[in-house]
Amino acid sequence: MAGLRVTPVHGHGYGRTHGQARLYVSLPDGRAAAWYDRDTGRVSLLLDDRRAEVLAALRPYVVGEPTVGPPPVPTRSDLVRLSLHPDDDLAPNRPGEALLGDLDRYAGPRRLRPDPRRRELAAQQLAGAALERLEGAGWRVLHSVPLPGAATIDHLLVGPAGVYAVRSLDARRRRVRIADPLVTVGRAAPLPLLRDARHRAERASFALAAAVRAVLLLVDAERVERGPAVAPDVRVLTDRDLPELARAGGVLKPADVESLYWTARDRRTWLRV
Structure with missing residues (x-):
């Protein structure tokens, strides 16, 4: 028993x-x-x-x-649900699940300065909570989807407007400058985050055999400055923009949303991408 x-x-x-x-x-x-x-x-x-x-x-x-x-x-x-072993089910993953695991495993001695991963974790948790609020509008969301090579998709969003691989970025009370593929947050060095977001969306598209669009979600940004040459294949949104996404539709029927969601929540779907 x-x-x-x-x-x-x-x-x-x-x-x-x-x-x-x-x-x-x-x-x-x-x-x-x-x-x-x-x-x-x-x-x-x-x-x-x-x-x-x-x-x-x-x-x-x-x-x-x-x-x-x-x-x-x-x-x-x-039938799909009953065939899925609980250890392969990604639905229970919390926002920032991968970071939580890293912080638990490699806590180390007390730092003089805060671990930057904790700010990243807080951003993923805030983004995850905002994305989960879309579920009343027919969306499904998974968090911390593991990819081979220790990479993860922060959030996978499936709904009436399609499938999105969401990268959440801590921008708390800072200015964000977008100059494709570089993203600069405050005074930090610019990073090619749009290129990374595209790559993860491509891997998700291969795994799901469906179109997956990349989203960079700026959490609590003070101001966003977009360069003139930002390609349209990556949507750059703030957490305040999410209701706009919730209102979009016309791509997937409810049955298609459910089918893709159940495929995505199976860990084995992501093993060879």
Whole structure:
């Protein structure tokens, strides 16, 4: 019984659950045993011989007396979800998940100056929270999508206007100058961040077999100065511009959004890009 694992459908950290209010119960080898739908109070058993163990694992989460029985005919999304091992599911990743791991592993001695990664982490967390607010408008978001070679896509956004690989940049109360491919924040040295954003979007496009556009998201910038030759293939936005993106559409139907989202949340999708 202790080996059963209970996993929420769309966890993003911070105790939140998006989309359908479901919990999935899986065996240690990753096979699905059941799911519990909080909205209907129903436990759908896939393995009837594990009934007692499943109910015991769900007991802390169940309100009242649930209905227990075989599952209804599954939808395509159900089939994809049930085949995804929890260890391969990227949906629970929090904004800045990769940085959090680095900071935990390599904390080192106390620094005289703050670790710059903590400002980068704060920017990713603020950007992630802003992007998650788009979910009410039909968007899906994943955070810290791992790529081979220790690179990550900070945020992957899938919605009515298409798919976006979002790089979030800490620009707190500073001026940002854009001169493609260089980006200068305050008095720091210019960096080719637009080139990097394009490259990660290209890798995402290859992995998903779909068009993916690059976005550089400037978090809390005081002022943005754009050069005359910034190519249109990278959108440079501030966190204040995101409602404009939420209103865009006309590219993907809801079923396409769900299909791409479920492909993207599988860690194995990104292994060879």
